[in-house]
Amino acid sequence: MTKIPEDLPDCTVFLLGKAYQKAHGDFQKRLKPYGLTNMQHLVLEGLWYQEGLTAAELGKMLILDKATLSGVLERMVEAGWIRKEQSPDDRRIFHLYPSAKANDMKEVLIEERKKANGELLAGFSLEEQLLFKRLLRVLM
Amino acid sequence: MTKIPEDLPDCTVFLLGKAYQKAHGDFQKRLKPYGLTNMQHLVLEGLWYQEGLTAAELGKMLILDKATLSGVLERMVEAGWIRKEQSPDDRRIFHLYPSAKANDMKEVLIEERKKANGELLAGFSLEEQLLFKRLLRVLM
DNA sequence: GGCAACTCCTTTGTATGCGAACCATTAACC
DNA sequence: GGTTAATGGTTCGCATACAAAGGAGTTGCC
DSSP states (O other), X not given: OOOOOSSXXXXXXXXXXXXXXXXXXXXXXXXGGGTOOHHHHHHHHHHHHSTTOBHHHHHHXXXXXXXXXXXXXXXXXXXXXXXXXXXXXXXXXEEEEEOHHHXXXXXXXHHXXXXXXXXXXXXXXXXXXXXXXXXXXXXX | OOOOSSOGGGOHHHHHHXXXXXXXXXXXXXXXXXXXXXXXXXXXXXXXXXXXXXXXXXXXXXXXXXXXXXXXXXHHHHTTSEEEEEOSSOTTOEEEEEOHHHHHTHHHHHHHHHHHHHHHTXXXXXXXXXXXXXXXXXHO
16 A cells, blocks of 8 residues: 655645545536536536626636637537527627526536535534635635 | 525635636646646656655555546656656556656755745635645545 | 456546637727 | 727647546466
């Protein structure tokens, strides 16, 4: 059995990466039966919060690179989760809307996110949960 | 419009992802002048801790998928950061060693990691830093 | 000895993630 | 009003990530 270097458990960048890796993986598995990825779920949440956003606005809201978002949106249109509508005012822009299929599953999908969050924080006391979120917000 | 039960700033999976995104990006930028990536730096730290590890052992230590590691190691050999030596006892296995070039930069590179950690936690009190790391360890 | 099971690693396929270059369009300004 | 700057989106290149399958090698067990 290989031991972990003493330094690693003290390296916050490493710890943060691994905590994210686990949280992301768990959420991904939870979403797999729906044919959605973590990222695609996030996009839907953004559009449920405000329909008709452009890719640039959505990227700003979700802190995502436009190059990344471009591919994600294309696959989501392909899979019928969202709709792109070119703006008549500015032909560079597309307004984004969740599809009927997405809206039908809205409640269930939001519930899955809540469950994922609950599962992630299961080992924390209520106080620790609030504190943890507060600290994460500082880092962003 | 239907309201969202839980706002994005309260979604821990999201917060964790964004905190990681920022930490990872900052460390990546810090390492760029050396021609190293975050992941490659991590591999070197693992091998400095114990030379001659196999890919499987290193993956276990760093919690990395073997498929991911395979490509990373290939690029690191290509770039002259590490050396792969086939084991005479078991021809499936490669033992991994940091190159002379890597060892020459060991002190500097470890210093960069420390600086990255310091920068990341700059907004936290000493108490918060310890608490944050403790909470992250629970999640792994 | 021999074959099944297991292990190590690679390969393939899909999905991020971001910098940089690029095209089309719109805004800004002289 | 025409050149320049800025913006929105796509594409390319590179580097993770991981599931799944596959090839090569080793072990276990009768």
